[in-house]
Structures are given as C-alpha cells and as structure tokens.
Amino acid sequence: MSDKIRIGVLRGMETTFPDALIANINKVAQEKKLDIHAEFIKIGGTKMADPSGYNVIIDRISHEVQYYRAFLKNAVLCGADVINNPFWWSADDKFFNYALAEKMGIPVPKTVVLPSHQHPPNTTSESFRNLIYPLPWDDIFEYVGFPSFLKPFDGGGWKHVYKIDSKEDFFDKYDQTGDLCMVLQEGIEFEEYYRCYCIGRRDVHIMQYDPGAPHHERYVKNPKPLEPRMKSTLEKYCIDLCEALGYDFNTLEFAVRKKIPYAIDYMNPAPDCDYYSVTPPNFEWIVEKVTNLAIERALAVSSPMEPLRWNRFLSGPSHKTSVRGSRKKAKSKA
Numbered sequence: 001m002s003d004k005i006r007i008g009v010l011r012g013m014e015t016t017f018p019d020a021l022i023a024n025i026n027k028v029a030q031e032k033k034l035d036i037h038a039e040f041i042k043i044g045g046t047k048m049a050d051p052s053g054y055n056v057i058i059d060r061i062s063h064e065v066q067y068y069r070a071f072l073k074n075a076v077l078c079g080a081d082v083i084n085n086p087f088w089w090s091a092d093d094k095f096f097n098y099a100l101a102e103k104m105g106i107p108v109p110k111t112v113v114l115p116s117h118q119h120p121p122n123t124t125s126e127s128f129r130n131l132i133y134p135l136p137w138d139d140i141f142e143y144v145g146f147p148s149f150l151k152p153f154d155g156g157g158w159k160h161v162y163k164i165d166s167k168e169d170f171f172d173k174y175d176q177t178g179d180l181c182m183v184l185q186e187g188i189e190f191e192e193y194y195r196c197y198c199i200g201r202r203d204v205h206i207m208q209y210d211p212g213a214p215h216h217e218r219y220v221k222n223p224k225p226l227e228p229r230m231k232s233t234l235e236k237y238c239i240d241l242c243e244a245l246g247y248d249f250n251t252l253e254f255a256v257r258k259k260i261p262y263a264i265d266y267m268n269p270a271p272d273c274d275y276y277s278v279t280p281p282n283f284e285w286i287v288e289k290v291t292n293l294a295i296e297r298a299l300a301v302s303s304p305m306e307p308l309r310w311n312r313f314l315s316g317p318s319h320k321t322s323v324r325g326s327r328k329k330a331k332s333k334a
Contacts, residue, residue: 003035004035004036005034005035006038006054007025007036007058008052008056008057008058009021009038009057009060010041010058010072011040017060017275017287020275020283021287021291022038025294046070046071048074049074050078051078051080052074055297056081056297057072057080059083063089073090077310081300083249084249084270085246087308088247089247093153093154094151094267095111095153097266097267098263099111101241106263107260109186110143110185112143112184113153113183114184116177116178117182118179120179146164146187147164147187149163149184150162150170150177150182150184152180152181155180160180188257188262188264190257190262191257192208192256193208193210193211193254193256194208194254195209195253196234196235196238196254197285197289198241198242198249198250199290201242201243203289204234205286206235207220215277216277218277221279230256237263238250249270250267
C-alpha cells in the first residue's frame with residue numbers, strides 16, 4: 001500500500017456519500033489499473049510540518065472541528081491537495097461573498113451586515129466605541145426593504161435564519177440572536193429556485209429546489225425543462241463564483257425573480273450530499289464527478305492549488321514530500 005497514491009476522506013456524521021465515494025474511487029482505480037487507493041482518514045495528535053501521507057484529501061467536516069482544520073492546513077503545507085482549500089474556506093464569510101458577487105456583476109439581494117445584539121465574550125461597551133448609536137435603522141430598512149431575512153453573516157444549514165416582515169418583527173427577532181454577527185438581506189419573492197452543484201469549477205448540475213418544503217422533499221422530482229438561456233446563465237455564475245472563491249466542491253443557490261437569478265447562498269464547501277435527501281439521480285451525479293476530480297488531482301504531476309504567500313519559501317524536503325513524488329507512479333499500467 002505504501003507505493004500507492006492515497007486519497008483520503010475526512011468525514012463527520014454523514015454516511016451515504018463518503019461510503020459511496022470511497023467505494024467508487026477504488027472501483028474506478030481498479031478498472032483503469034491505477035495505483036490509487038481511497039480510504040477514510042484516521043489521525044490523532046498531528047506533528048507540525050509532518051506530511052499527512054495523502055496526495056488528495058476530500059474535506060467534509062473541518063468546518064465543525066477545529067483540530068481537523070489545523071490538520072488540513074498542515075497537510076497543504078506539506079504538499080497535499082485538499083478539496084476544498086482550507087485557507088480560502090477559513091477566510092470567507094457570507095457577507096464578503098455577497099459583496100464579491102456584487103463587484104462581479106452577479107445579481108445578489110441587497111444586504112447589510114450588523115453588529116451583534118449582545119456583547120461577544122470578553123468585550124464590554126467600550127469595545128464598541130466605534131459604533132454609531134443608535135444605528136441608522138430607518139436607512140437600513142429603506143435600503144433592504146420588507147420582507148427580508150435576518151441570518152448569520154457566517155453560517156449554514158438554515159440555522160438562526162428569520163423571515164422579517166416589519167420593523168417591529170425585526171427587533172423582536174434581532175433580540176433573539178445573542179452575540180451572533182448577523183446580516184439583514186432583501187427577501188426575493190421568487191418564481192423559481194435552483195440549487196446547483198459545481199465540481200472542479202467546470203461541472204455544473206442544476207436542480208430545481210423548494211427551500212420551503214420539508215428537508216427530504218426539497219429537491220423537485222420530475223421538474224419542468226430548464227430554459228436554455230437560464231441554464232447557461234446559471235452555469236456561468238456557478239463557475240465564475242467558484243473560480244473567484246477558490247472552491248472545487250460547492251453548492252450554489254439562486255432565487256429567480258422576473259427571469260433574473262439572484263445568488264442567495266454559495267458558501268457551501270461541504271454541501272449536503274446525502275442519498276436520501278438529494279435523491280438518487282443527483283447523488284449518482286455527485287459521486288461520479290467528485291470521483292473524477294479526486295483521481296484527476298491524484299494523477300496531477302504538480303498541485304493545481306493557487307499560490308499561497310508562503311509557497312516561495314518552501315524549497316526544502318518538508319514540502320517536496322514522498323507523497324508528491326509518488327504521483328508519477330500512478331499512470332495507467334494498461
């Protein structure tokens with residue numbers, strides 16, 4: 001096993017997708033006679049600047065476990081190719097992403113970031129002497145409008161998301177947000193809603209989606225055909241956003257109002273891929289595309305990752321690991 005190229009999967013509570021992905025990577029590698037082996041990662045007590053032993057790592061859980069994020073950054077330092085890049089992921093938040101899309105010319109709802117309602121730990125009123133008090137609420141409400149949504153500036157899974165219908169409703173909900181930093185965002189009254197997988201910044205799978213339905217019924221079965229112009233627009237927006245964010249594995253959601261798709265949510269570097277929620281056809285597509293991406297990256301002679309500030313300082317053996325060097329052995333024996 002030591003001379004094989006290794007693909008590792010770092011997983012959390014999910015089962016169906018990581019199990020299917022591991023099995024499919026090994027199946028494809030065997031069929032194509034590639035010296036590649038995929039497995040679940042087992043780690044504990046990572047030493048600094050110590051290679052991970054993996055050529056490619058697919059991250060499904062580091063956003064919830066700080067130790068895993070530290071492990072992955074160290075793995076990148078030592079030459080592993082991590083999907084998604086933990087440095088770009090750590091740097092992002094939803095508010096920045098909305099502003100980025102606006103600068104890129106991609107339609108997004110009007111959005112304002114707000115200070116937390118309560119003081120965060122280890123702060124006092126003096127920590128907020130830069131803030132205007134009271135905030136210019138009327139100006140904010142006029143800009144965003146109603147209905148609107150109050151949600152964390154850096155969160156996911158529809159946690160702590162509130163629909164707001166009036167000023168009074170806003171203050172009632174805002175009082176419940178504790179020390180979370182929130183954004184207030186224009187509500188898009190949509191006629192259509194789409195959730196899209198984007199893999200490798202090139203493969204896009206568009207799914208009709210109903211965010212108001214029960215979780216297991218949100219992916220619309222037997223949807224009506226997608227109009228060609230809308231399809232090409234969604235594909236372009238998905239690829240452009242993932243290129244800008246540096247994500248190779250992401251889902252992006254769009255609410256369509258008057259034939260204009262607004263980017264609603266596109267910071268999902270560990271998106272839901274469960275067999276029972278995304279439905280079998282979508283599940284099969286994602287397993288196939290992530291398999292192809294992982295194997296492609298494993299066979300690459302050099303890392304396709306964007307340069308990092310410290311890359312130019314890494315010329316010693318700690319960066320040129322045996323894991324990287326073994327890639328040349330992975331070419332097909334056929």
